[in-house]
Amino acid sequence: MSTAISLRNVVKTFGPTRALDGLDLEIATGEVHGYLGPNGSGKSVTIRTLLGLLRHDSGEVRLLGGDPWRDAVALHNRLAYVPGDVSLWPNLSGGEIIDYFARLRGDVDKAKRNELIERFELDPCKKAGTYSKGNRQKVALVVALSSNAELLLLDEPTAGLDPLMETVFQESILAVAKQGRTVMLSSHILAEVEKLCDRVTIIRHGRMVQSGTLDDLRTTTRTAVTVSTDRPLEGFETTSGVHAMRTEGGAFRFEVENAALGEVMSRLAGFGIRSLISQPPTLEALFLREYGDELATDQAN
Numbered sequence: 001m002s003t004a005i006s007l008r009n010v011v012k013t014f015g016p017t018r019a020l021d022g023l024d025l026e027i028a029t030g031e032v033h034g035y036l037g038p039n040g041s042g043k044s045v046t047i048r049t050l051l052g053l054l055r056h057d058s059g060e061v062r063l064l065g066g067d068p069w070r071d072a073v074a075l076h077n078r079l080a081y082v083p084g085d086v087s088l089w090p091n092l093s094g095g096e097i098i099d100y101f102a103r104l105r106g107d108v109d110k111a112k113r114n115e116l117i118e119r120f121e122l123d124p125c126k127k128a129g130t131y132s133k134g135n136r137q138k139v140a141l142v143v144a145l146s147s148n149a150e151l152l153l154l155d156e157p158t159a160g161l162d163p164l165m166e167t168v169f170q171e172s173i174l175a176v177a178k179q180g181r182t183v184m185l186s187s188h189i190l191a192e193v194e195k196l197c198d199r200v201t202i203i204r205h206g207r208m209v210q211s212g213t214l215d216d217l218r219t220t221t222r223t224a225v226t227v228s229t230d231r232p233l234e235g236f237e238t239t240s241g242v243h244a245m246r247t248e249g250g251a252f253r254f255e256v257e258n259a260a261l262g263e264v265m266s267r268l269a270g271f272g273i274r275s276l277i278s279q280p281p282t283l284e285a286l287f288l289r290e291y292g293d294e295l296a297t298d299q300a301n
Contacts, residue, residue, distance in 0.1 A: 002029040003062070004151055004182040005050065010059035012045055012206075019045040020056065021206035027199075032173060032183040034197035036190075036287060042206035043186045047155050050184075051081060064151060077105075080144035084156030086136040088128035094139045095124030101143045113146035119168050133160035145172050152176065152183045158192065170196055194283040202287060210286065217286050222255040224279045225264075230272030239264055251275075 005027035012020040020042050027033040037043050048054045050063050052072030061068055066075050088097055098117070102108035117124055120138040128136065137160050144152055158166050166189070173183060173196050187193050193200060194214065202210040210217055222243065227233075228251045236252075237245040241260025246253050256264050268276075 003027070004029045004031075004064060005033075005184060006060070006062040007046070007049075008060045010049070010061055011057045012042075012049060012054060013057055019206055020049070022059070023203065023206055024208050025201055025211075027182065027184055029182055030177075030180045031198040032177050032185060032196050034193035034200035035184055035186040035203070036193065036200060036283075037203040038188075041203050043203065044155060045206075046203075047081075047153055047184070047186065050153060051076075078149060079151040079153060080147050080149035081153045082137070082140045082144050082155065082157040084159045085133070086140045088131070088136055088139060090129030091127060093125055093127055094122055094131065094135070097128060097139055098124065098142055098146075102146075105147055107148045108143075108146050109148065110146075113142060116142045116146055116172070119172075120165060134162065134165065137161055138165070141169065141172075145176065150181055152181065154183065155186045156188065157185070158187070158189065166192065190283045190287060200283065214283060214286075218258065218280055221286060222257055223261055224253070224255055226251050226253050226277040226279075227268060228252070228274040228276075229268070230274065233268075233271055236267070236271075239267060 003026060005025065007023050007025040010020050010023045010025075011018065023042065023046065025035075025046070035043055035046070045054065049056050049061060050068050052068040052075070055069050063075055064078055068075055088094075092100070095117075098113065102110075102113065120142060122135060122138045122142065126135075128139070131139070137157065141157060144154075158169050161169065170192060173185070176183060177196075177198075183196075185193060185197060199211070199213050200217070201208055233245075233252050236242065237254070239260075241257040241264055243255045243257070244253075
């Protein structure tokens with residue numbers, strides 16, 4: 001499978017601040033890739049570097065086989081970008097802006113454009129200056145999704161959308177994926193990333209700390225178990241691979257290292273299982289594992 005985006009040991013500094021600190025990132029052609037990290041982790045700097053708006057200090061950056069700094073004009077004809085806060089010409093209507101970008105690109109599917117306007121419930125006759133943040137996002141999404149761009153770079157694209165419109169967005173991305181196009185999705189909505197993305201990359205302080213499919217990442221963390229048994233689980237907390245065991249509402253709750261899950265379940269059966277709920281780690285749990293210490297510090301302050 002070819003590579004749509006490749007960053008190897010990329011460094012970008014702003015004075016004494018290293019926004020990207022040896023970042024590695026690989027996104028295959030045709031995949032929907034989630035790019036995660038809190039504010040200040042380097043996500044937007046990465047995307048601006050891919051767009052050729054920033055020049056990296058060192059390392060290698062390849063986008064659709066080209067150099068985004070030297071080949072920006074040619075590459076921009078092959079991609080679509082939606083930022084998290086869209087600015088529009090206030091005196092033009094939403095429809096006029098969509099048509100303007102359609103003429104610039106020259107590859108917009110008019111039927112698809114009209115369908116998206118209807119599905120996103122956008123009034124194209126209103127002036128952009130009267131639009132809410134969510135409606136400004138809708139304009140950018142209609143432009144991007146109605147194009148034939150090979151690559152979609154989406155940086156918090158659903159900011160300001162209500163849950164119904166987020167569902168429309170998700171359905172649209174799944175349709176793009178079926179066409180074999182590539183999507184890089186940076187989002188704070190972890191459930192959205194979990195539903196849409198083939199693989200995810202988590203960055204911290206400008207460096208990649210986790211990358212792979214959710215199943216890959218789950219093998220490195222723990223499964224949550226809630227169980228009711230005929231006999232108390234005396235001494236069970238000493239079982240290899242079992243952590244944070246406690247009793248809640250008459251049930252036993254604990255976490256199990258995935259490598260020990262089979263052995264733990266076999267031993268648990270000896271206590272007479274009445275009910276059992278096993279929940280694999282969510283993307284939120286994986287994310288908090290990397291950033292839980294920072295969140296705790298923020299709350300303490």
